[in-house]
Amino acid sequence: MNLFKRFSQRLGFMILTLVVMSFLIFLLVEIMPGDVAQTVLGQSATPESLAALRESMGLNDPLMVRYGHWAGKFIRGDLGESLYMRGIQINTIFWRKVGHSIILALTALIFYVPLSLFFGVFAGVKAGKLPDSIISFFGLATMALPEFVSGIILITLFAIKIPLLPITSIIPIGETLWENLNILILPALSITLVMFGYVSRMQRSSMLTVMNSDYIRAAILKGMPRGYVIFRHALKNALLPTITIIGMNMGWLFGGLIVVETLFGFPGLGSLTLSAIKTRDVPLLEASVLFITFIFVVSTFITDMMYLFLNPRIRFKGSDS
């Protein structure tokens, strides 16, 4: 497989996904019951003012024209103006929240990736023994819990029983998230719990597959010590699929962020999306959902490229065989 060809294929598909998704999102908002202009102006609006607003918002244009107009602005980086908060450019609030969410996601990532990889590998090596059973059950339990349930449990433990950490994640005015890193801990932990289960189970099974493979058997029967075999022979092959999974789940992680941010009142993309839904703020909703899609597509793309690059079977074209 030619690396460049694969790269351009993936890139093309990424763009296609974004285009199709953006159209679907656009359509979705179209089917929203009720009239956008009515939503903006409220029940007391006069028919004349409704008509005027419709005209100024371009609501009377054909669908494709509106889509083209909207998408064109999007590409130029203009996310439009909020319907609910009139006069507010979405750009002015959107990127800040996105930044917060990305920090939250990265914090969670920093928590759960090493943890779950380590415990997954450990469980895989100890397959069938007690540590494996404990890790596997714990993983299954945390994976099964929706974020808000583990969040509630965390709140009860660390904010109510032992008041260590804030329940609500606000950033004091004039300060940045960097100065209030403690507000990240509980939300990040709730995500960590869910993702830990998922990733550690993945890692366990991929470790198990690798440990049962012929080449690990060959390495052990070459007289290599067990620890060496695990680190030098097994780990790389066992980590690769899990890292792919982690990358592919970035979008999913952002989905989970909505729940966690709602629970903790964290000022991020997730709570912004939910409030956009609740206020039917169409442009904001479109921007948020499209951005979540974008994150997913981009992380998939990066993961895919990384996988290609790290996997010698693909990196070096087989000369024969």
Add this chain to the structure above:
Amino acid sequence: MKNKSILEIKNLDVEYSTLTDKVVALKDINITVEEGESLGIIGESGCGKSTLSYAIMDYLPSNGLSNGKILFKGENLLEKSPKEQTKYRGDRIAMVYQNPYSSLNPSLTIGFQLDEVTMFHRGFSRKEARNASIEALKDLYLGDAAGIVRRYPHQISGGMQQRICIAMALLCKPDLLILDEPTTALDVTTEVVILDIISELKKKYNMSLIYISHDIGVINKVSDRIAVMYRGEVVETGSQHTIYKHPEHPYTRALINCMPRSGIVKEEVRLNAIPGYVAKRSAAETGCPFVSRCEKKTLICQENYGLKESKANHFSSCSRAYAEDVPDKERTRLKIPLENNVKEENILSIKDLYKYYGGPGKKVRALDGVSVSLERNSVLGVVGESGCGKSTMGLTVSGLLKPTKGQLIFDGIDIAVSWRKRTPEILKNIQLIFQNPGRSLNPSFTIETIIGRPMKKLLGIKSKTERRKMVIDILKKVDLGEEYLSRKASQLSGGEMQRVALARAFSISPDLLVCDEPTSALDVSVQASVLNLLGELQQESKASYIFISHDLNVINYISDYIMVMYLGRICEYGRKDEVVGPPYHPYTEALISAVPDVDPDSAKQQIRLEGSPPNPTKKIKGCPFEGRCHKKIGKICETTAPPKVYFSDDHFVFCHLSPGKLGAK
């Protein structure tokens, strides 16, 4: 022998506990390997050969339990701690596995995987280790050793991978080398090269060898002494000559007699099949493991049983000797011309058939202009190594693949189309037998449904009772009873499944049967009975076969005509006696010479083919075999396609060489 023993296995038992019960994998094994000796272990699949080798390495699955002693130079390996084990493994005892590709770590370079052995066991520095690795590779005749160490396993061919595995095993000059079916996954021409190298290195380093294989021909090439295993027990050991000429245990005798080998043809002999199949062994079972399949069983088989020395160095577990029996099989080849000299009309004519896979630029030429005809009531054997296009040809004829171009004239109609466009009449008349019987029978259905379905669909028999009657009839023909009607495929053994597949094919009396490696997934003892059945059914039904196999012995046994293929083209075609005897195409010659012989005394001239077939995506101007040919003339072979040379009316080769140079008659 005077040599002191390297390995002594005493009363070794291995049991596996599964969810439902306990299965005996090895029972009371006693084996000794002398210094410098090569012991071949032969047996069918499921006989515990591999378990034995892993038991020696003390590397059994977690549900396996071993009991007994494995003494290596007097020390019991089973009592070693994991740390001590690492001192033996890879250093004093090394192992080579069946599948070289999966035994090499795909994400590490070959050099790394070689170097670590000496770095660990010998304390070499990185540089010393690398030099040692390169030396070891050169031992295995790997040309560009310095280049290979930098590559990843997927970048080299299967034959080379196996050589690397052997080099890896030999890095520390082990006292004992265990080879577990090292050539089974390889083509026969590659196999012969590897076997030669093994024999040579064994002499060079004076190692002891344990060579495990299901193929007695292969064992013959590399072992001094042979141990025959059956259902977890060693039933007979002795020198290769003794085992072949004077087998004592009924299983050994049956095993040898059921193998198709050069000189055995269907016109003369029925293969000696062993009824039944290799069953799993439960812990409660006692007595001779072969008793249920033995023709000569008596009451004492259950009690008076155990490995005894009958002659010097010949041990057998059956108390009754058969040495005085007249050998019931011929061992020399008889050259009797085929009887059906009467030319029949052609049932199928293949004209200039091409089949390309893949898109433009990356075309794989699976069939590259094949023209051949098949007579009614005859068997055409198609032989060649993997990737030669023989299966593709079978699939095109059966309609599963649509040829890229060319004609397939069947009964006067061109059927070079896919199955969707064929009439039910043609679908009925061409049947296909698959390699893997387990996968060709739908596991969700009963045997009755499986056989009855084509009757309903293609013969239009709607009545269920009528179909049942017919199914019972056809089952009888393949030696299966009525009780099979309600069984499912998963409840059958491999041989039974293939019988059901045959029953399904013959239930609608086809004119042409395409058999795609129908016996290569089966054990030899079962293969024999299926081959017999195929022969009988052919004679009875007067159907024609296209019989595809990589095994020249099988092809030789069953066919009337043989076609040798290489890289999507025909090398040679003719009546079978004409093809297997000179003059022949250089490739046919190499193929015949490479087939390991069952008879250890037969001396054949060896032709070593180097390299592997060229990339099938490249367009070949000249002869496809030119790169590996031992009789290559020169430039003409590379640039010009070889002409079709007729030796007789229906015997031709594609070669530039004059018939005289292709081996005298």
Add this chain to the structure above:
Amino acid sequence: MKKFTIFMMLGLFIIPTLSLFAGGQKDAEIKQPEAEKKMVIRIAEQVPNLITPGAWDGQAFSLNSSIYDYLIEMDSATGELAPALATEWSSKDGKVWTFKLREGVKFHDGSAFTSKDVQFTLERTQDPDLGHLKAKDFAVVKSISTPNDYTVIITLKESLPTFQYSMTDYNVAMLSSDYDYSKLGESAPMGTGPFMLKKLIPKESALLVKNSNYWQPGLPKADELQIYFVPDIDSSVSLLEAGKVDIVPQISPLIKQRLEAGDGFKVVSPYQESRFIAMAMDREPFDDNNVRLAFKYSMDPEILAKACQGTLNKEIYYNETPIVNKLAQYKDISLRGQDIKKAKDLLAKAGYPDGLTVEFYYASDHPYGKEIAQTLKELTAPAGIVLDLKGFPRDIYLSQYWMNAPLLLTGWGVRVDPSMLLMLAYHSEGPWNESHINDPEVDDLITKIKSEVDDAQRQEYYDRLQEVFFERGTVINLQVPYLVGLSDAVQDYRQPITMLSQLKYAYIK
């Protein structure tokens, strides 16, 4: 080499992410080193930050009242009108009104506040493109003249003796005639108020600083207002408890108990709010007064009070008229009491012997909304009225369903002058006539109340109106307290019944 590439990949991923915060980093500049301690009041607001006066309902009142001023204020202690931007006002006949303006008042942008600005503000209510919430109220204005910079004369089409009260409405904040509110109203609002907006992060927070040019000497007392938009009440209170904010408006009685149990907090209740359960008179089934009465007979005010975490006639009040119990105009009519049998009889009489099902729309995220809705469903069920609950976020509810449903629950602020509310919501032509009431006697009484100059006579009309509503009205008026949680450090928190908090007086001890 391989490790390097992994790090490179990670780097590629992280660097753009971090650069996203470059924007965040700049925020730090605001935090200047402070020589002396600033007095900061921090508020957790639950309502979002929509603040263009007149354009939307549901403003953050702390923002509105701090950025803007009104012509007339209300004294939170006495409930009397107090001069603000207007120093005095008068009308002889209730038709021509003269307002004298305060001199020397400056907008945040430095321009002077004059009669032109008043004219602009009031004329803006009639802008058809705007859909101003007070459009109908001010439709009565015939002309506005500005004889000089500090005098405004408003001529009405008809006599309106309580016209001055409309100047206290939160939608009639005084705006600058030179400022583009349609564009900047929500991102950079500007008025003459005690605080100036310095930084607004929508859906997150707003920073207001003291207006040093404020017309009222010594005010505002605080240097800075920090307003956080926290949609979840529990989160807000947690912040208060954690000492991160000082004021949490709109808390529930339940939280009041929680705060009062703790140390260092107090809860004030400046006024009552109404929750109107409105039955649409122009459609089935409430077009029949028997059904309305059946509905009323199935009510148990005590249960409703408990559902709102209060006690009847202590924190929670209940009547069947638009008039709030605490107002002087209220007529004490004894409650009819729950009578399921009677309710069933009435339903049968109306042609629903087997009961009926009706859709009930409400704002699920509004305080008390879910509680009242679910309790109502329980209360009416035995009588055979099955409520099909349709809860929506408040904005959706108001924009899509309100005014257009058989049964509604809506939160209403209290109008100082009940006639304003009556005109708005209970006159057959009222713009917010949510129950679509169309009763000639009611219309007649409302008109009379509006223009009646004599107080006693007006009260008579009020009494009659309330009787009519008790007999055949379309509304149940459940009054719930507006509660504000404060930390003990906050002093002088004022919020009169106009709903506009007067944070200029507040200070931190």
Add this chain to the structure above:
Amino acid sequence: MKTILLHLKNNPLAILGIMILFLWIFAALFGPALLSYNYTEMDMEHQMTTPGEYGHLLGTDALGRDVFARIIYGSRSILTVALMTSLVSSIVGILIGFTAGYFGSLVDTFFLRAMDILMAIPPLVLSMVVLGILGDSSFLSLTLIVSIAFTPATARVARGALLSCKGSEYVDAARIRGESHFIIMFVEILPNTIGPIIVEITARFAYSIMMIASLGFLGVGLQPPTPDWGMMVIENKSIIRAASWTVLYPSLAIASLVIAVSLFSDFVSKVMIHEK
């Protein structure tokens, strides 16, 4: 059957999971009939009663409703919707996945890409947006939308299952017998993919429960007063300090059910893999 019991014997966690699951199913089927309170009944004398007092096993919420009764009734809606969702999404997924995988080439590419594109939006976000936009969630709309959100994933699983069988020789055998596409897909192949599909359905069941609970939590699930567990959590979150049981017990209900279903699905996949 026998092997399943043997598997169970070696897997105490699976036994636990199945027991909890049965307990919930029992609660959903018969629980309401055995309760002394209705889920909407308001005991105004005893608002926010601590668990165990005045006959309220798990206490009451701010409206004096019995938390235990609401949880038991809630098990009905969540189990029904989750079961429907997992079935509907699996059936639709099988139809799409089979069609795509069976016909291969362009059809496959089209469906695969379409599914890939749909998968770019997390199911939770998709359901939340659609339900939020429609505004008024009912059993039907909730089931349909969550099913749609899940379909890309189930279609991929079904396609994978089909592909693992499609190459089998018995399919070739059916082809050269001239069987129709429909027969090959659903008579020849489907019974042999039932293992992974059952595994997928059980796993999907667990996801559905999580998803429905999360949607309830986000306030776009079923309408009150339907006792939706997720909704109970968010409804009572404001009184978590005063009456922690109103939040904790619904959370635990969700937790126990999802964990039980996951243990069960884990067990099913183990059995199915072993059977292979």
